[in-house]
Structures are given as C-alpha cells and as structure tokens.
Amino acid sequence: MANNLKLIKNPLSKENPIAVQVLGICSALAVTTQLKPAVVMALSVTVVVVLSNVIVSLLRNTIPSRIRIIVQLVIVSMMVILVDQFLKAFVYDVSKQLSVFVGLIITNCIVMGRLEAFALANKPLPSLLDGIGNGLGYAVILIIVGFVRELLGQGSLWGYKVIPECFFEAGYVNNGLMTMPAMALILVGVIIWIHRSRNKDLCEK
Amino acid sequence: MQEIINIFVKSIFIDNMVFAFFLGMCSYLAVSKTVKTSMGLGIAVVFVLAITVPINYLINEFILKEGALVWLSPSFADVDLSFLSFILFIAVIAAIVQLVEMFIEKVSPSLYSQLGIFLPLIAVNCAIMGASLFMQQREYANIGEVISFSLGSGIGWLLAIIGLAAIRERVRYAHIPAPLKGLGITFIITGLMAIAFMSFIGIKL
Numbered sequence: 001m002a003n004n005l006k007l008i009k010n011p012l013s014k015e016n017p018i019a020v021q022v023l024g025i026c027s028a029l030a031v032t033t034q035l036k037p038a039v040v041m042a043l044s045v046t047v048v049v050v051l052s053n054v055i056v057s058l059l060r061n062t063i064p065s066r067i068r069i070i071v072q073l074v075i076v077s078m079m080v081i082l083v084d085q086f087l088k089a090f091v092y093d094v095s096k097q098l099s100v101f102v103g104l105i106i107t108n109c110i111v112m113g114r115l116e117a118f119a120l121a122n123k124p125l126p127s128l129l130d131g132i133g134n135g136l137g138y139a140v141i142l143i144i145v146g147f148v149r150e151l152l153g154q155g156s157l158w159g160y161k162v163i164p165e166c167f168f169e170a171g172y173v174n175n176g177l178m179t180m181p182a183m184a185l186i187l188v189g190v191i192i193w194i195h196r197s198r199n200k201d202l203c204e205k
Numbered sequence: 206m207q208e209i210i211n212i213f214v215k216s217i218f219i220d221n222m223v224f225a226f227f228l229g230m231c232s233y234l235a236v237s238k239t240v241k242t243s244m245g246l247g248i249a250v251v252f253v254l255a256i257t258v259p260i261n262y263l264i265n266e267f268i269l270k271e272g273a274l275v276w277l278s279p280s281f282a283d284v285d286l287s288f289l290s291f292i293l294f295i296a297v298i299a300a301i302v303q304l305v306e307m308f309i310e311k312v313s314p315s316l317y318s319q320l321g322i323f324l325p326l327i328a329v330n331c332a333i334m335g336a337s338l339f340m341q342q343r344e345y346a347n348i349g350e351v352i353s354f355s356l357g358s359g360i361g362w363l364l365a366i367i368g369l370a371a372i373r374e375r376v377r378y379a380h381i382p383a384p385l386k387g388l389g390i391t392f393i394i395t396g397l398m399a400i401a402f403m404s405f406i407g408i409k410l
Contacts, residue, residue: 026335029230069299073299104331104338107295108331189385189392195384
C-alpha cells in the first residue's frame with residue numbers, strides 16, 4: 001500500500017515528469033496561454049497515459065520487444081483518437097484552441113516514456129497508479145504556468161476578468177510578453193529553479 | 206514561386222518549430238550538449254521531415270480528406286476518414302525513421318553510434334508529427350508548398366539546436382546558481398533565443 005501511494009506521490013514533486021524527468025515539454029508550453037486549455041490538455045494527457053499504461057501492461061508479456069515501439073504507438077494513437085473525438089464533441093471551442101496539440105499527445109514523451117520505463121515491466125494496478133501520478137505531475141506544472149500567464153498576460157482567469165477595472169485606471173497594464181511563447185520557457189525555467197533550490201539533491205553538477 | 210519562397214522563409218524564422226510552437230523540445234534539450242552531436246541529430250530531423258511530410262500530404266490528399274476517395278469511385282464522395290489521420294501519419298513516420306536508421310548505420314557508423322538512442326526517438330519527436338499535423342491544418346495548395354514548408358521547418362529546427370548547443374558549450378564555464386544549472390538555465394536560454402527570434406515577425410518577401 002505504501003508503495004502504491006508512492007507511485008502517485010513521487011511524480012508530483014520528486015520525480016515530476018516536466019521539472020525532473022524532462023518529458024512532455026513539447027505540448028506543455030504551447031497550450032498554457034490560458035488556464036482553460038491548460039486544464040483540458042492536462043486532463044487529456046492524464047487519460048491517455050492511464051489508459052495506455054494499463055493496456056500495455058496487460059499486453060506486456062505478448063508484445064515482442066523488437067516491435068514494441070510500433071505497438072505502443074498504435075495503442076497510444078487509438079487512445080488519442082478517442083480523446084480527440086470526445087473533445088470535438090463536447091468542448092468544441094477548446095478543441096479548436098488546442099488545434100494540433102491534441103494529436104501531439106501521441107508523440108508526447110511522457111506517454112512513451114512511462115510505457116517504456118514502467119508499464120512494460122509492471123502489473124496493471126501499479127501501472128494505473130503510475131499513470132495517474134505522472135498525469136497529475138504534468139497537470140501541476142501546466143496549471144501553474146497557465147495560471148501565471150493568463151493572470152499577468154490578460155488579467156483574467158478561466159476567461160473571467162479578475163483584475164478590477166480600477167487597477168487599469170490607476171495605470172496597470174497587462175504584460176503582453178506573457179502571452180508570447182518565449183515567456184512560457186522562462187517561466188518553466190524559473191519553476192525548475194525554485195523546485196531545485198528546495199530539493200537540493202536534484203541539482204546537477 | 207514567390208509563395209513557395211515565402212513559406213520557406215516563414216517556416217525557418219517566424220513559425221520556427223522550437224521557438225514558436227515548442228515542438229521537438231525533448232530531444233532539443235537532451236542532445237544539445239555539444240555542437241557536433243546536435244548537428245547530426247538536426248540533419249537527421251531535416252531529412253526525416255523532408256520525406257515524411259510530403260508523403261503524409263499525399264495520404265491526406267488522396268485517402269483521408271472528405272471526398273478524397275473520389276478517384277476510386279464517385280460513390281465515395283462523402284466519405285471522411287480524417288479521424289484516421291493520427292494513426293496513419295504516425296505509422297508513416299515510424300516506418301521512415303526505421304529506414305533512415307538503417308541507412309545511417311550502413312553509411313556512417315560513427316554518426317550512428319553518436320546518435321545512439323535518439324535516432325529511434327525521432328519517431329516520437331513532436332516536431333515531425335507536428336509538421337504533418339500543421340500541414341493538414343493549414344491546407345497548403347500544392348506539393349511544392351508542402352515541400353518548402355517541411356524543408357523550412359527542418360532547417361529552422363537545425364538552426365535552433367545548433368544555436369543552443371553553441372551557447373551551452375560556453376555557459377558551462379559560467380558561474381550559475383547551483384539549482385539553476387543544467388536544465389533550468391537551458392530553459393531560460395531558449396526563452397531568450399525565442400525573444401530574439403520574435404524580431405523576425407512581420408518579415409515578408
């Protein structure tokens with residue numbers, strides 16, 4: 001039980017997929033200009049990681065190791081097609097906003113990385129928990145970056161104005177740079193900095 | 206002709222795969238320690254992109270698009286297979302990467318051993334899949350435009366990774382706060398490079 005709990009807890013901080021394992025950065029940054037697409041993206045990735053982790057782990061003894069990459073890609077892309085069709089049907093506007101990045105979950109390194117490193121060698125239940133943990137770890141970073149970028153860049157959260165009008169009258173201006181791609185990179189850099197200064201053992205030599 | 210050159214320049218500098226869309230970040234961060242290896246990976250990416258995107262364009266044009274199957278029989282006019290695009294695109298990419306891997310192993314074993322694990326990983330490099338999905342989304346008019354787009358994005362990626370590798374070779378001797386060393390500073394450098402690339406916005410031939 002303690003082990004299972006660790007599987008969920010570790011990826012949140014000590015083994016965070018983005019800040020420590022450096023996986024899945026590609027899509028993490030592009031969808032975070034606003035909070036809403038960031039949350040939808042985080043949920044989609046979590047669903048895909050969990051489902052494909054479980055399926056691969058169920059099939060792990062029957063997949064020949066030489067062609068495992070192709071098999072994994074097929075499983076993952078099936079899951080992504082399901083998620084994509086679901087998003088198109090129920091949250092069409094967000095799905096438009098995410099554009100190609102839903103499809104790019106297939107090549108998201110978190111999914112492949114966890115399949116290779118964990119699901120191929122473990123039973124379905126731990127794989128399920130590992131998927132949930134890594135999905136949540138990814139979500140944490142996405143939500144922090146999305147929160148900061150939308151708040152400072154557009155003065156709103158989840159599409160609602162949160163910075164009162166009187167601030168703008170007093171001379172407050174939205175930081176347009178925050179909506180640019182460059183700031184996402186710098187924000188993640190700063191998150192890594194803070195994270196590592198709190199966990200000294202993660203520092204690189 | 207002018208349109209083709211325009212797309213070429215645009216996809217290198219303005220819509221740069223790394224700085225504008227964060228595609229291919231995983232290998233971008235992992236392989237950029239020295240200029241030499243990053244050059245090898247960059248060229249491999251250019252090569253794979255230049256082959257896969259036009260092939261995927263043809264697949265999209267003659268199989269997947271709504272009404273694309275008319276050449277088989279007029280009764281297929283309202284068949285829309287575009288939900289299959291993820292799985293077909295990734296299959297083409299995986300197959301081509303396998304070919305490139307065998308080719309490089311034969312022609313240049315030293316480059317092959319240098320690229321090591323990262324060559325098969327090109328298959329899951331978001332830049333390749335992303336270029337195919339952008340090609341589908343932007344609806345380029347003919348194959349000339351698609352080829353110039355794919356070459357341009359590849360060269361843009363090559364440019365970005367070589368630039369980062371050159372900077373990282375220098376930064377190694379700088380005094381950086383310990384928690385920022387390695388990954389953190391790399392993110393911030395990439396962010397600054399992205400800001401520099403923003404100065405190209407608006408260039409049109």
